Amino acid sequence: MTNISMSPFTNEIERIDPPREFTMPHFTPYKGDEDPDRHLKHYCSTMILYRNNDALMCKNFTTTLQGEAQDWFHTLPPQSIRSFNELSFVFIKEYSSNRSIKRTSDHLFSIVKDPWETIRNYVKRFKMEKAKIVGCNEDIATAAFRNGRRTDPSNSYALAEKHALWDEAKQYNKNESENKHMERFLTKENLAPEAFTKFTVPIGQIICKFKNNP
Known part of the structure; x- marks a missing residue:
């Protein structure tokens, strides 16, 4: 219970277990030094069959973070993330300086x-x-x-x-x-x-x- 209360996710997200048939896909770890948009798009396209499972999308996304990015996630205020949209927003905001310049x-x-x-x-x-x-x-x-x-x-x-x-x-x-x-x-x-x-x-x-x- 202590771990749940300290998690950046709400209690509702933390209490939900992944589906029994779920198999963890392979992702290239994000370490905080690359384009966050590209990593997020790759994650969403790989997890497209589970887009309706918001809790799974949130909890599984944290496993794709490594190094500096993993440290950043644990600095988020406890129970501040209520959905995958919120997690995506704070993730992009944090690493916006690494975004690739989109040419017009x-x-x-x-x-x-x-x-x-x-x-x-x-x-x-x-x-x-x-x-x-x-x-x-x-x-x-x-x-x-x-x-x-x-x-x-x-x-x-x-x-x-x-x-x-x-x-x-x-x-x-x-x-x-x-x-x-x-x-x-x-x-x-x-x-x-x-x-x-x-x-x-x-x-x-x-x-x-x-x-x-x-």
């Missing part, structure tokens, strides 16, 4: 294409940053992408993606051409080479005329 769509305006960077690499880098933003606004993303391509701001996001694929296709065709040339050079059957169409202008100039067409 405006962050994409800081992604600028370097003068020596290929459009393919720029698109890839832009997409990686965009994927980190939860609920990213597509209109802002498009505007930020255009802003990042200051040398040619008229190009849209979709057109830039097409150009990125175009760069990849050019590299692929170049590699294929070099491979075929080497094969013909190394084989003994190159005494009667195949006849290829000859162009009066470089093939690259021809393809450039329709590279942006469907």
Whole structure:
């Protein structure tokens, strides 16, 4: 009874035992030096089948705390926690300084294409940053992408993606051409080479005329 009265939980919570079929899940201990939101979300998602058992949610959460965080829990006033919502609130408040900075769509305006960077690499880098933003606004993303391509701001996001694929296709065709040339050079059957169409202008100039067409 003395232990119950000194607990941060109310007597009602302390007196309730876990369900007979309950098996303790494995959690990475929280030591007070990481993002509390992330730990709490992981805990809630793992305990989703027991969300209606408020007492279990409270008492089991304390087993995920370790070190400094466990010491903090025992500094809470006796019988001050009446629900898991209250425990979550004081936990987040205590370690709010460790919260990760949530990036918004405006962050994409800081992604600028370097003068020596290929459009393919720029698109890839832009997409990686965009994927980190939860609920990213597509209109802002498009505007930020255009802003990042200051040398040619008229190009849209979709057109830039097409150009990125175009760069990849050019590299692929170049590699294929070099491979075929080497094969013909190394084989003994190159005494009667195949006849290829000859162009009066470089093939690259021809393809450039329709590279942006469907």
